[in-house]
Amino acid sequence: MQKILFIIDKVELKYFEFNNLVTNFWLIKEFLDRGHEVFITISSNLSLKNKVPFAKCYGTFVENGDIFYNKEKLIDENINSFDLVMFRPDPPVDIDYINATYIFDFVNTKVINSPKAIRDFNEKLHSVLFSEFMTDTLVSSSIDEIEAFLKAKKQIVLKPLNRCFGSGVMFLYDGDPNTRTIINTLTNNQATLIMVQEFIPEVKNGDIRVLTLGNKILPYSIKKLPTKDDFKFNTHNDDFLVMSELTREQLNFFEPIAQKLCDMGIEMAGLDVINQKIIEVNVTSPCYFIKEINNLYNVHLHRELCDYLLTPSLLSV
Numbered sequence: 001m002q003k004i005l006f007i008i009d010k011v012e013l014k015y016f017e018f019n020n021l022v023t024n025f026w027l028i029k030e031f032l033d034r035g036h037e038v039f040i041t042i043s044s045n046l047s048l049k050n051k052v053p054f055a056k057c058y059g060t061f062v063e064n065g066d067i068f069y070n071k072e073k074l075i076d077e078n079i080n081s082f083d084l085v086m087f088r089p090d091p092p093v094d095i096d097y098i099n100a101t102y103i104f105d106f107v108n109t110k111v112i113n114s115p116k117a118i119r120d121f122n123e124k125l126h127s128v129l130f131s132e133f134m135t136d137t138l139v140s141s142s143i144d145e146i147e148a149f150l151k152a153k154k155q156i157v158l159k160p161l162n163r164c165f166g167s168g169v170m171f172l173y174d175g176d177p178n179t180r181t182i183i184n185t186l187t188n189n190q191a192t193l194i195m196v197q198e199f200i201p202e203v204k205n206g207d208i209r210v211l212t213l214g215n216k217i218l219p220y221s222i223k224k225l226p227t228k229d230d231f232k233f234n235t236h237n238d239d240f241l242v243m244s245e246l247t248r249e250q251l252n253f254f255e256p257i258a259q260k261l262c263d264m265g266i267e268m269a270g271l272d273v274i275n276q277k278i279i280e281v282n283v284t285s286p287c288y289f290i291k292e293i294n295n296l297y298n299v300h301l302h303r304e305l306c307d308y309l310l311t312p313s314l315l316s317v
Contacts, residue, residue: 002083002310003037005055007100009090009285010042018067020291024088025067026302027309032062034306039077040069043089043100046079053079053106079103083315085111087118088285092162110315113283114265121266121283124161124195130257133278138196141187143180146196150174155199158186159280171199202275208244210271211288212258213308217251220293220301224272241289243296250276257281268305 008024018025031038041057048054056076058069079085085107089097101115120126125139138149139161150156151174160168170182186194206225211218223244246254254271261269261283270286272279293301308314 001036002031002315003081004031004039004084004086005057005077005079005082006038006040006086007043007046007055007089008040009088010044011090013040013042016040016067016069018065023288023290024086024285026288026290027086027306028060029062029067030302030306032060032067034310039075039082043097045074046100046103048103048106051106053103055079079107080109082109084309085109086309087111087113087115090285091123093118093122093284094162112267112309113269117265118284121264121281122161123280123282123284124159125193127195127278127281129260130278130281133254133257133276134197135200135274135277135279136198139193140196141190141193143183143187143190146183146187146194147179149196150179153198155201157197157199157279158182159195159197160186161193161195197279200274200277200279206240206242206274207279208273209287209289210246210250210254210273211286212261212267212269212271213305214267214314215255215259215262217246217254217258218301218304219246219251220297220299221246222289222292222296241292 006024006028012022012024018029020026028038038060039057040060041055045056046053054076056074058071058074060067060069087104098119101119104111104115127134128137131137136153138145140146150172154174156172158170158172168186170186172179172182184190204226206223209222209224211221221244223242225240225242227240253276257271266283268286270282270288272282288301288305290301293299
């Protein structure tokens, strides 16, 4: 029996029950069903006492097929007493998030994904490490540079660097009368760096979530379709999620990325891809679309993930 700690998001703690749209809940339930001890906490419950990392956490249990935790019993545990830690709070990666990652500089047990790697890898900015797989990209706060990029590319997408779920993502075309207003808003009047990418027209057909596990690309992927009133995916339901099987060529194409991420300490990631171009690399708490993949591919992805996470050689690191 293994002792496992999940650092989850505050919203997930508040509404803690099995929700088949949430990757963390699938993993927690599968670990519990296998007889392992699973504890949950949030970033603000972490502490460091004379170089010893602690987490105030709750024990979880399964009852009638659902997951629960004992709200009356908050225990203070040495993080090094766990066999595995799943570090999966949602963005924004703000100063509180960054400070939480420092606690894990004193942790000796296996942590997925490595908090140091997450701290060092901005999901938007560091995607440029794979520039050969990306559309043309600019990271800047300069209105002049962004306008020049817009003039050259004609259509662009602007993204804040530390948000998630498509929050703050904007589309601009050359000649848009609101260009300067939008750029100044997103850059806080040229004080905040943002990512700017050439617009890929094929986005209207959706983007594909390609999933990594260790140094491999999983053979299952999901196409995320945009809603009628938006150019990007923003509604997590079956109407906007369809099967998109990867070919052997595609698996081989993306596998070097999985290897590089794994070498950095990022063993679970979600690549968002349009027309063979990566638009984002999700590493903080990537959604694995387990419900949809299980249904569409007739597999048990949650079991495959837990099999990997419980590999003895992985836990011994």
